[in-house]
Amino acid sequence: MEIMQWKVGIFLFNDVEVLDFAGPFEVFSVTTKEDGTKPFLVKTISENGQMIHARNGLKVLPDYSFDTMPKFDILIIPGGPGAREREVHNENVIQWISQQMDVVELMTSVCTGALLLAKVGLLDGKKATTHWASLERLEKEYPQVSVVKNVKFVDEGKIITSGGISAGINMSFHIVKRLVGAEITKKTAKRMEYDIEI
Template sequence: MKKQWLVGLFLFNEVEVLDFAGPFEVLSITEDPETKDKPFQVMTVSEDGRQIKARNGLKVQPDYSFETAPIFDIVIIPGGYGADHIEINNPVVINWIQAQSMHSEILASVCTGAFLLAKAGLLDDKRATTHWMDIEILQRKFPKVTVLSNIKYVDEGHIVTSAGISAGIQMSLHLVRRLLSEEIALQTVKRMEYDITKI
């Protein structure tokens, strides 16, 4: 088992709060029951490293900019209005996501973060999902993607996508189970008082 994965959570203006806060909570509290080591070091990153304003006004100060960020093992791309309406038109962000795909072990999205992966060409000829309100739009805009509905997450190996907002928690618990063990995932579920049937 790898001792620790460096996780990068991408932040931007108008990001959906639970899209990044859910995975942050899951991965940051996960620990090895025997050694008490933390398998995941979770950091945040934005394009310029400046404070961002998430949906409904929450202000967050990222740890890194694109320029100063380390190489992440896992990169999580959240959604929200800022993803599919703003950052999807930002070539700097799309290029950064493409670069992360080359270096990361896992590149994951939550909600409409899937639109950024699709714009980067990373979902071509793959199965994916997104928020139920955006399923048809994602399929129409990116016909090379097989968009699945009524599912919380889709694991395609290197690429993992999840449905809307709270589904990012389930996806993150799935990653804990995949990378570590069922036991550790269930321990994390218990600590969070999350519904054990939803992982």
């Protein structure tokens, strides 16, 4: 059954890297079909639904908490200092990601968000990537993950990981192409004035 509108959830937390979530948010939000309909509905979630302070002080009020959020088709786990230093040790978040894996169509990460997926065990036996500065950590702490370097993203079917910061935009375009086709993806990239090979 084809999904008429994909519900995209973006996880937010204190010290999240801004472009890690804002890039994918923009790509999915801007995407529009020929008939003017939007194939993606993008919402944000934090653990408790309260305002988060992203990296460098940007304040963002999420749409939902873990308790109030609807079912999402696509989940985006961004990175940043908050991911690699704090959320990776947050058992509530790790358990939540594990539970979401059972219900989403696509589980994705940007930058060091891959560390959270690895902590859950979702990347075991799979290829994955992360920010270049954290590739060694991913290899060392999670030896069961096949770490791929010098790529923007790695598509393993239900799980897609992407490199640092702006690479989340490339991954998002890849998902748009996979789900709604190359032509709509090209038009979205042109609208955003983003150079990408489709």
